[in-house]
Amino acid sequence: MVYSINPDFRQYNYNTIRNVKTDCVTKKEDTSVSRTPSFTSNPINYVPFNAALTSSQLRTRLEGKDEKNKYNEILQHLDKSSKKLLKLMLKQGTLLNANSNDNSTVLDNLYKIATTPRANGLSNSGILKDTINTLYSPFNITQRFGNLPKNVYEGVREIYMDDHAMRKTNLLKRKIADMEINVDHSGTCVASSIEFNLAKQMPAEFARFVEGISSPKMAVEKEIKLSNLADNTLDAIWLLNAFEIPFEMKDFNKAKLTFAPDKNAIIRAQIQTNDKDPYERSATDVLMQSTFMQVGSQQSYDSLTDKRAGKFNQNDKGLIEFEKTFTESVVEDKNKISITYQTVDDDERVVGYETDLNTMKRQITTSLDRGENVIIGYTQLDQNNYIINGHEITIIGYKKAPKDSKNPSVQDKLIFICNDTDDDLFEPIEYDEDYLLPKIHHAALPHDIVENDVQLTENWIEGLNSYKQMKKDAA
Numbered sequence: 001m002v003y004s005i006n007p008d009f010r011q012y013n014y015n016t017i018r019n020v021k022t023d024c025v026t027k028k029e030d031t032s033v034s035r036t037p038s039f040t041s042n043p044i045n046y047v048p049f050n051a052a053l054t055s056s057q058l059r060t061r062l063e064g065k066d067e068k069n070k071y072n073e074i075l076q077h078l079d080k081s082s083k084k085l086l087k088l089m090l091k092q093g094t095l096l097n098a099n100s101n102d103n104s105t106v107l108d109n110l111y112k113i114a115t116t117p118r119a120n121g122l123s124n125s126g127i128l129k130d131t132i133n134t135l136y137s138p139f140n141i142t143q144r145f146g147n148l149p150k151n152v153y154e155g156v157r158e159i160y161m162d163d164h165a166m167r168k169t170n171l172l173k174r175k176i177a178d179m180e181i182n183v184d185h186s187g188t189c190v191a192s193s194i195e196f197n198l199a200k201q202m203p204a205e206f207a208r209f210v211e212g213i214s215s216p217k218m219a220v221e222k223e224i225k226l227s228n229l230a231d232n233t234l235d236a237i238w239l240l241n242a243f244e245i246p247f248e249m250k251d252f253n254k255a256k257l258t259f260a261p262d263k264n265a266i267i268r269a270q271i272q273t274n275d276k277d278p279y280e281r282s283a284t285d286v287l288m289q290s291t292f293m294q295v296g297s298q299q300s301y302d303s304l305t306d307k308r309a310g311k312f313n314q315n316d317k318g319l320i321e322f323e324k325t326f327t328e329s330v331v332e333d334k335n336k337i338s339i340t341y342q343t344v345d346d347d348e349r350v351v352g353y354e355t356d357l358n359t360m361k362r363q364i365t366t367s368l369d370r371g372e373n374v375i376i377g378y379t380q381l382d383q384n385n386y387i388i389n390g391h392e393i394t395i396i397g398y399k400k401a402p403k404d405s406k407n408p409s410v411q412d413k414l415i416f417i418c419n420d421t422d423d424d425l426f427e428p429i430e431y432d433e434d435y436l437l438p439k440i441h442h443a444a445l446p447h448d449i450v451e452n453d454v455q456l457t458e459n460w461i462e463g464l465n466s467y468k469q470m471k472k473d474a475a
Contacts, residue, residue, distance in 0.1 A: 058093030109207035121270035130284035187317035191292035192421035265290035270333035296323035
């Protein structure tokens with residue numbers, strides 16, 4: 001298919017290790033993977049996609065003329081494979097899930113995607129299929145950027161050079177532009193982990209986000225409780241202003257936030273709509289990850305280069321711990337606190353732990369028992385314990401390690417069931433606790449689970465301290 005990138009499509013312009021950077025490395029393809037989740041045996045706690053509802057609360061039958069009409073209309077827009085997934089989602093209780101900010105169901109939002117206009121260059125059927133595929137199996141979410149096809153390459157480079165006021169006849173500048181727009185290693189592991197968590201635990205809210213950010217408006221509004229950001233309302237407002245996210249106060253404890261992808265996300269989404277290769281992001285992944293990167297980077301992300309600016313981070317890739325926690329909190333409207341487990345010196349060398357591993361394990365499993373997935377940041381170290389990289393994955397459950405007659409102590413060990421959006425595997429992965437726990441630098445956990453274990457620092461204080469430290473380092 002021949003298509004072009006039209007700059008006019010970008011009309012949507014929306015106005016600590018001490019701080020571990022969560023950058024990610026894309027791995028080589030494994031052609032043996034399956035896009036169907038493989039569920040593990042002997043789970044102690046394999047958290048379902050919608051832990052907030054018990055089986056008795058799940059709705060699996062269409063009720064009333066309106067729901068039946070919407071369902072039949074959606075079917076008209078689907079191929080055979082997607083129709084099958086839609087029917088399975090109804091049987092599983094996903095389709096009529098209403099755990100969203102406005103109480104709309106997955107069905108309601110899929111109907112809007114199918115029957116109302118999408119943003120320029122996006123197709124109703126493409127976004128609809130992407131959303132169904134993701135909600136049926138959130139393990140399909142990936143952070144791998146797609147390549148730039150030859151027929152759009154020049155147009156994308158010109159847009160980048162225009163954005164940076166580069167002379168297009170300057171060969172050196174053109175070479176720099178080439179290097180910037182060819183993204184090899186994505187830094188969106190935080191954003192893709194939040195995307196996964198939203199799809200798995202709040203499918204209706206995920207569908208509502210997709211509908212909004214893929215519409216001509218390319219934005220979605222969400223009402224949140226300010227008490228989930230800080231104990232004091234003024235401190236919560238300081239956080240919202242610091243992250244430069246558009247918001248409107250509803251009352252003294254509620255605010256309506258506007259979430260939107262960056263202005264260049266539409267270009268990447270158009271390309272993935274028409275030229276998506278296996279293992280690459282879908283157009284839906286592009287828009288969702290851009291939106292969450294915008295939130296965390298103080299509205300400074302650029303989808304063309306996968307780079308960001310912002311006041312809290314001196315690195316131009318990824319999000320730091322404080323930014324990640326803020327993004328999680330506002331997207332899920334939950335009181336999350338980031339707990340730092342590793343002790344890191346000024347040379348970014350891991351020298352110990354802030355708490356013992358058993359306490360860490362208890363906090364994580366308690367969160368899982370409650371039905372809350374845990375997004376963790378883990379570090380990769382060299383032989384001298386210096387941090388060489390960081391990555392984010394999601395713990396979704398745990399189970400007992402196999403019995404070992406020669407080593408009875410192993411029977412008390414756990415295996416954590418996780419999702420990694422950068423492993424080219426569209427299924428859960430498993431890590432035993434002896435391997436995973438020592439690697440965890442930080443985890444975002446419900447406030448009340450950890451409040452009795454550690455001296456907590458509110459997010460706004462942590463943010464202010466990070467900002468002051470960065471300014472000091474720059475000086």
